[in-house]
Amino acid sequence: MESFNKTSLNTIIQAHKKQNGSLVSLLQDIQDTFGYLPREALQHVNTVLDIPLSKLFSIATFYNAFNLEPQGKNTLSVCLGTACHVKGGENLIAMMGRALGLDNSEGTSADGKFTIKKVRCLGCCSMAPVVKANDDIHGSMTQTKTANLLKKLKKSKR
Amino acid sequence: MNAKAIKNVQGLKKEGLVSLFPDKIKIIVGSASCGLAAGAGPVFEAIKTGVKEKRIKARVTRTGCIGLCHQEPLVDVIIPDKPRLTYGKVTPQAVKKILDALKKGKVPQGAFARIDTEEFLLEGTSRTYGTDSEDPQIAQIPGFDVLSFYQKQSRIALRNCGFIDPGNILEYMAKGGYTALAELLQSKSPQQVVSEIERSGLRGRGGAGFLTGRKWKMCRAAHADKKYLICNADEGDPGAYMDRSILEGDPHTVIEGMLIAGYAIGAAQGYIYVRDEYPLAIERLQKALKQARTHGLLGDDILKSGFSFDIIINRGAGAFVCGEETALIKSIEGDWGEPRQRPPYPAQRGLWGKPTVINNVETLATVPAVMHNGAKWFSALGTQHSKGTKVFSLVGKVNRIGLVEVPMGTSLRDIIYDIGGGIPDGRAFKAVQTGGPSGGCIPAELIDLPVDYEALSRAGSIMGSGGLIVMDDKTCMVDVAKYFLDFLENESCGKCTPCRVGVKRMRELLDAICSGSGIIEDLALLEKMALNIKDSALCGLGKTAPNPVLSTLKYFKDEYLAHILLKKCPAGVCKNLITYAIDPAVCTGCGACLKACPADAIKGEKKKAHKVLTKKCIKCGACQEVCPVGAVVT
Ligand SMILES: Cc1cc2nc3c(=O)[nH]c(=O)nc-3n(C[C@H](O)[C@H](O)[C@H](O)COP(=O)(O)O)c2cc1C
Ligand code: FES
Numbered sequence: 001m002e003s004f005n006k007t008s009l010n011t012i013i014q015a016h017k018k019q020n021g022s023l024v025s026l027l028q029d030i031q032d033t034f035g036y037l038p039r040e041a042l043q044h045v046n047t048v049l050d051i052p053l054s055k056l057f058s059i060a061t062f063y064n065a066f067n068l069e070p071q072g073k074n075t076l077s078v079c080l081g082t083a084c085h086v087k088g089g090e091n092l093i094a095m096m097g098r099a100l101g102l103d104n105s106e107g108t109s110a111d112g113k114f115t116i117k118k119v120r121c122l123g124c125c126s127m128a129p130v131v132k133a134n135d136d137i138h139g140s141m142t143q144t145k146t147a148n149l150l151k152k153l154k155k156s157k158r
Numbered sequence: 159m160n161a162k163a164i165k166n167v168q169g170l171k172k173e174g175l176v177s178l179f180p181d182k183i184k185i186i187v188g189s190a191s192c193g194l195a196a197g198a199g200p201v202f203e204a205i206k207t208g209v210k211e212k213r214i215k216a217r218v219t220r221t222g223c224i225g226l227c228h229q230e231p232l233v234d235v236i237i238p239d240k241p242r243l244t245y246g247k248v249t250p251q252a253v254k255k256i257l258d259a260l261k262k263g264k265v266p267q268g269a270f271a272r273i274d275t276e277e278f279l280l281e282g283t284s285r286t287y288g289t290d291s292e293d294p295q296i297a298q299i300p301g302f303d304v305l306s307f308y309q310k311q312s313r314i315a316l317r318n319c320g321f322i323d324p325g326n327i328l329e330y331m332a333k334g335g336y337t338a339l340a341e342l343l344q345s346k347s348p349q350q351v352v353s354e355i356e357r358s359g360l361r362g363r364g365g366a367g368f369l370t371g372r373k374w375k376m377c378r379a380a381h382a383d384k385k386y387l388i389c390n391a392d393e394g395d396p397g398a399y400m401d402r403s404i405l406e407g408d409p410h411t412v413i414e415g416m417l418i419a420g421y422a423i424g425a426a427q428g429y430i431y432v433r434d435e436y437p438l439a440i441e442r443l444q445k446a447l448k449q450a451r452t453h454g455l456l457g458d459d460i461l462k463s464g465f466s467f468d469i470i471i472n473r474g475a476g477a478f479v480c481g482e483e484t485a486l487i488k489s490i491e492g493d494w495g496e497p498r499q500r501p502p503y504p505a506q507r508g509l510w511g512k513p514t515v516i517n518n519v520e521t522l523a524t525v526p527a528v529m530h531n532g533a534k535w536f537s538a539l540g541t542q543h544s545k546g547t548k549v550f551s552l553v554g555k556v557n558r559i560g561l562v563e564v565p566m567g568t569s570l571r572d573i574i575y576d577i578g579g580g581i582p583d584g585r586a587f588k589a590v591q592t593g594g595p596s597g598g599c600i601p602a603e604l605i606d607l608p609v610d611y612e613a614l615s616r617a618g619s620i621m622g623s624g625g626l627i628v629m630d631d632k633t634c635m636v637d638v639a640k641y642f643l644d645f646l647e648n649e650s651c652g653k654c655t656p657c658r659v660g661v662k663r664m665r666e667l668l669d670a671i672c673s674g675s676g677i678i679e680d681l682a683l684l685e686k687m688a689l690n691i692k693d694s695a696l697c698g699l700g701k702t703a704p705n706p707v708l709s710t711l712k713y714f715k716d717e718y719l720a721h722i723l724l725k726k727c728p729a730g731v732c733k734n735l736i737t738y739a740i741d742p743a744v745c746t747g748c749g750a751c752l753k754a755c756p757a758d759a760i761k762g763e764k765k766k767a768h769k770v771l772t773k774k775c776i777k778c779g780a781c782q783e784v785c786p787v788g789a790v791v792t
Contacts, residue, residue: 098778144784
């Protein structure tokens with residue numbers, strides 16, 4: 001992940017103009033590069049492309065995939081889809097919240113190492129309950145396995 | 159279309175057959191997202207390195223999900239002249255044993271099923287893998303066709319999933335893929351294609367069950383300079399994953415379906431709107447699109463027929479409502495996905511204001527089979543008004559979790575018991591939830607209900623996209639209703655008041671009931687609000703949002719009453735209404751719970767019954783999870 005810089009942003013905007021892509025895909029590209037949508041980035045898009053800031057924020061807040069805040073080094077998405085719900089997904093997210101000192105289970109830990117998110121179905125319902133740690137999906141999770149996963153990620157260099 | 163192009167298709171098909179029925183060992187790892195979640199990644203790596211290290215002459219490939227999710231990670235081994243063997247729950251350690259045996263020229267032990275012949279649904283033929291089933295070791299392995307999981311299935315949309323390599327277009331073609339397209343480009347007018355689909359009775363698999371042929375006809379009849387085709391791969395219903403599985407396991411069938419649809423309605427541009435949560439599906443689609451273009455099956459002047467069509471992938475951004483067709487269109491246009499009033503229907507005024515057909519992944523995956531085998535063949539399957547087969551994701555509290563495809567009209571009992579093997583741990587079957595957040599819960603009394611569009615809707619639910627979430631006596635139906643409202647409250651786009659405010663108010667009432675502060679009048683109020691929202695919401699999301707509440711109120715009123723009057727949750731789920739305790743008659747005093755408890759709320763000596771200190775207990779459920787003998791009760 002890069003930290004916010006105008007050079008990269010301009011490259012993204014140029015590529016976007018060339019492909020005639022949609023606004024949603026532009027914001028996706030910005031987030032893929034910086035990990036979130038920095039306010040300065042949206043302001044810059046507003047100036048360069050003459051798109052009202054209100055419109056950019058409407059889109060950024062409408063879709064769950066967009067983050068307006070920097071994210072932790074590791075993102076843990078806990079599935080709370082129907083299959084995972086009936087198999088105890090809530091217990092897992094509550095457990096992570098306790099382990100990382102997060103008030104309502106979601107959010108980023110104080111040390112910036114973890115962001116915990118709820119998702120509604122990762123499409124691996126057969127492996128419920130499911131937790132996605134960065135790019136890897138872990139199936140048939142328990143609180144014990146989740147605790148071990150957190151430990152492993154804490155030690156990793158990421 | 160010229161003869162050379164046809165010959166080319168046939169040549170590619172032959173090449174694919176060699177890949178499917180190889181003359182040397184082939185090891186195939188089930189590598190859909192579900193397999194990967196179960197650990198197929200390290201298994202694949204172990205096989206790759208093992209084969210190299212041991213110098214085994216074998217090709218290692220991937221395949222999609224065969225539906226047997228409860229056996230993942232799955233590995234298939236094809237030894238020339240022998241049946242295809244399937245190994246379940248494979249670990250990197252088990253890989254070593256498999257490879258050791260192969261190195262010695264032996265058949266690896268431990269396969270749980272074998273495939274003697276591979277069906278070619280589109281050709282109406284089959285081909286045997288090997289004749290060597292006299293080998294006593296192989297003979298005792300049950301054939302796939304006798305596994306109870308498969309006996310009542312009939313796989314059309316899933317015909318290739320778990321058999322072919324999704325990254326190899328030739329294997330798709332070997333199984334009859336792109337033949338339907340080639341044939342119709344040569345000999346059928348678009349009008350004839352529309353008529354064939356109309357006659358087949360195929361209905362949309364995305365939820366509403368609208369007749370596909372009629373939709374295409376409407377769009378074909380619309381006058382415009384441009385038309386569009388969209389494949390809806392937003393798969394928003396939690397608990398349903400057939401679209402993901404098809405895209406990951408057989409992307410070319412969706413592409414072929416889109417080509418056929420595009421030809422029929424007169425579109426030159428297609429879009430696939432894939433939800434953000436499915437990165438692997440996007441990756442496999444991208445590769446498949448590239449291959450199709452390379453072979454002249456996509457792009458300009460396809461198979462030299464004069465027909466041009468191309469496909470763009472659109473990545474969703476995490477909004478359930480964008481699965482609704484008008485919202486999806488706005489999202490592709492780059493806006494936030496607010497649905498709009500219909501009519502006009504997208505087939506009249508859709509993407510960029512042009513006539514647009516939106517079809518679901520499974521619908522489009524079925525199209526090539528219908529075109530190839532004909533409307534008559536397809537409509538012979540199923541019930542009077544629901545033709546063909548439907549894919550269901552059988553998940554939740556059921557033994558053989560997986561993806562199944564059965565003829566419409568198959569009973570829930572057949573699906574849950576014969577295919578799914580019933581409820582685990584000897585518990586009682588309570589209900590099955592169908593149709594996602596727009597659907598309902600069908601109680602045990604209705605287990606003999608045949609699944610088709612009409613029967614499910616008469617029972618107060620809907621077909622939806624095909625999620626079947628099985629629930630046992632440990633699932634609280636009030637909690638399930640609350641769960642769906644919470645989901646929909648989050649996903650409501652906020653445009654219309656009944657949905658934005660009404661769903662929230664209903665959820666608040668259910669919160670109160672689940673936490674023990676509900677009053678009996680709440681039930682009448684819930685029902686009244688539900689009916690009002692159904693009548694007045696703008697789009698399908700709001701109109702169907704009350705369904706989970708209405709159906710649970712209808713069939714499980716006693717559970718609502720227990721929460722309100724007795725302040726008890728009979729299933730032992732609603733945290734405010736339960737206490738954890740250890741049954742001293744069952745507890746063996748192993749101490750696992752004591753170790754797992756994060757709140758120091760369990761005490762007891764080794765080998766003696768333990769106790770929960772209710773005051774300290776935070777109700778996290780950790781003790782229940784680790785107890786090896788099920789002594790923790792609520
Ligand atoms: C709230 C809502 C969500 C929907 N989500 C999906 C979805 O995820 N996938 C889908 O194929 N159809 C979804 N639909 C149905 C689509 O609007 C549309 O009917 C369907 O894609 C048409 O394709 P079909 O005729 O092949 O089923 C949804 C509808 C509503 C009201
Ligand atoms: S419900 Fe959790 S992956 Fe589908």
